[in-house]
Amino acid sequence: MKIGIITRNENGWCSTQLREAMKKRNIKPVCFSFPQLVARIKYKPEVSVREVNILHDLKALIMRPIGRGSLEEIIFRMDVLHRLKRFGMTIINPPIAIERSVDKYHALCLLEESGLPVPRTAVTEDQDEALKCFRELGGDVVIKPVFGSRGIGSTRVSDPEIATRIFRALSFYHTVSYLQEFVQHGFSDIRAFVIGDHVAAAMQRIAETWKTNVSLGAKPVSTKLNEELENLAVKAAKIIGCKVAGVDILESPKGPLIVELNSQPGWRGLQSVTKTNIADEIVKFTLSELKT
Ligand SMILES: Nc1ncnc2c1ncn2[C@@H]1O[C@H](COP(=O)(O)OP(=O)(O)O)[C@@H](O)[C@H]1O
Ligand SMILES: [Mg+2]
Numbered sequence: 001m002k003i004g005i006i007t008r009n010e011n012g013w014c015s016t017q018l019r020e021a022m023k024k025r026n027i028k029p030v031c032f033s034f035p036q037l038v039a040r041i042k043y044k045p046e047v048s049v050r051e052v053n054i055l056h057d058l059k060a061l062i063m064r065p066i067g068r069g070s071l072e073e074i075i076f077r078m079d080v081l082h083r084l085k086r087f088g089m090t091i092i093n094p095p096i097a098i099e100r101s102v103d104k105y106h107a108l109c110l111l112e113e114s115g116l117p118v119p120r121t122a123v124t125e126d127q128d129e130a131l132k133c134f135r136e137l138g139g140d141v142v143i144k145p146v147f148g149s150r151g152i153g154s155t156r157v158s159d160p161e162i163a164t165r166i167f168r169a170l171s172f173y174h175t176v177s178y179l180q181e182f183v184q185h186g187f188s189d190i191r192a193f194v195i196g197d198h199v200a201a202a203m204q205r206i207a208e209t210w211k212t213n214v215s216l217g218a219k220p221v222s223t224k225l226n227e228e229l230e231n232l233a234v235k236a237a238k239i240i241g242c243k244v245a246g247v248d249i250l251e252s253p254k255g256p257l258i259v260e261l262n263s264q265p266g267w268r269g270l271q272s273v274t275k276t277n278i279a280d281e282i283v284k285f286t287l288s289e290l291k292t
Contacts, residue, residue, distance in 0.1 A: 002028045002057055003286065004049075007064035013268045015064055017279035025283060030058060034067065034077045046087065047080055060090040060286050065149075065264045066098060090289050092282070093263045097241035101263035104146050104178060107240055111258055114239045116232065119250070119257050121180045130167040130177040134160065140182040142210075145175075149262070151213035156182060183250045183257055188212060190249040190256075192225060192233035193270055193278065194242070196288070199230045200281045201267075201274035214269035222273035229256060236261050243289065244282055 003022060007015040010031035019029040032049040040046055045053035052058065061084065066077055081095035093101075101107045105123045112118050122133035123146070134141055140158040143166060148154065157163045170177050189212045192202045202225045207218035214220055225233070229249060236258050237245035246265025250257045267278045 001026070001059050002030050002052075003283075004052075004054065004058040004061040005029055005031045005064065006034065006061060006066075007031055008033050008067050012064070014266050014279070017267075017271070018062060018283065021277065021279040021283040024280070025287075027283070034069075034073070034080075037080060039076075039080050039083070047084060054084060055087050055089060058089075059290055060092065062092050062282065062286060063098065063264055066102070088291060090286065090291065092244055092286050092289070093242050097243070098263045100240045101242060101245070101261050102147055104144060104148075104260055105176075107261055108258075110239050111236055111261070114235070116236055116239070117255060117257050119180050119183050119252075119259060121178070123176060123178050125171065125174075125176055127164075127167040127171040127177070130171070130179065131160070131164055133177075133179050134163045134167075137179060137181040141179045142182055143170075144178045144180065146178045150215040151211040154211065156210055158182075180259070182210075183252045183259075185210070185212075185250040185252060188218075188251075189259075190223070190225065190229060190251065191220075191265075191270065192229065192247045192249065193265065193267060194233050194237040194245040194247060195278075195281050196243060196285050197234055197238070199225055199233050200278060201270055201276045202229075202233075203270050203273055205269075215266075218269075220269040220273045232256060232258065243285065 005015055005018055022029045036049045038048050047054045078095055085091055108118050124130050143155050145153040167177055188204055188206045192199045202223050203220040204223045205212040205218040212218045233247040236247050240261050242263050246262035248260045250259055271278055
C-alpha cells in the first residue's frame with residue numbers, strides 16, 4: 001500500500017517520522033510538494049505527480065503545512081485537494097478543515113458559534129475602526145496576522161500611539177487587522193494534540209515571555225489534561241473538521257480559552273515529552289479512515 005505525504009521537505013523532522021511510521025507498517029510513503037502536481041480535466045490521470053496517479057496509486061494523503069504561495073497558488077492547491085476529496089480520497093486533514101483553520105477569524109467564529117470559550121477578538125480593514133476596537137478590548141491587545149503561525153508577526157500592544165502607527169501601516173499594505181484582548185496566562189499555555197476523537201498527547205508550554213510557541217523557545221512539559229480540557233480540544237477539532245489538530249488553549253483567570261487550532265501541527269516538541277509515538281498514531285488513524 002502507498003500513502004502520500006504532501007510536504008515541502010520530505011527530510012523535515014515530522015515528515016521523516018511519518019515515513020518511518022509507515023515503513024514499520026509496510027506502507028510505502030510517497031512524498032511530494034504541491035508545485036510538482038499536475039492536474040487534468042477531461043483526460044487522465046486527474047492528478048499526478050511524477051509517474052504516480054494519485055487517485056489510483058495512493059490510498060490516502062497526509063498533509064504537512066500547505067506552505068506559502070501567491071493567492072492563485074494557494075487556491076489552486078486547495079482546489080486540487082477538494083477535487084481529490086470529491087473522488088473519494090482520504091485526506092488528513094480534509095481540505096475544508098485546512099481552509100477553516102488557517103484563517104484565524106473563520107476558525108474562531110465557528111468555535112464561538114458552537115459555544116466554545118474564545119477570547120474577545122475584533123477584525124477590521126479600517127485603521128480608525130481598529131483603534132476603536134483596541135480601546136473596546138481594554139487597550140492591551142495582541143495583534144496577529146490572520147494567516148500566521150509559530151507566533152511570527154504577533155505583537156502585544158498597549159500604547160495607543162504605537163497601536164495607531166501599526167493599524168496605519170497594516171491598512172496601507174491592505175492587511176486585515178486582527179486584534180485580540182490580551183489574556184493573562186502567566187507565560188504558559190496548553191497544546192493538545194488531537195487525533196480522531198481523543199487527545200493523543202498534550203503539553204504545557206512554558207515560556208519566558210507571553211508568546212508560548214515552542215519554535216520561539218518555550219519549553220514543552222508533559223501534562224495530562226483534565227476531562228474538561230480534553231473535551232474542549234476534541235470538540236474544537238470536530239467543529240473545524242480536523243482529524244488531526246493542535247489546539248492552543250490559554251488558561252485565563254476566568255477559565256480556559258481556545259486561541260487557535262492548527263490543522264497542520266508539528267509535534268517535535270511534544271514528542272520529546274511523551275511516550276506516545278505521534279507519527280505512528282497519525283498513520284494508524286489514517287488507516288482506520290480508509291474506505292474499504
Ligand atoms: N490573546 C492572547 N493573549 C495572550 N497571549 C496570546 C494571545 N494570543 C496568542 N497568545 C500567545 O501567542 C502565541 C501564538 O498565538 P497563536 O494565536 O497560537 O498564533 P500562532 O501560533 O499561529 O502564531 C500563543 O501560543 C500564546 O502564547
Ligand atoms: Mg499557536
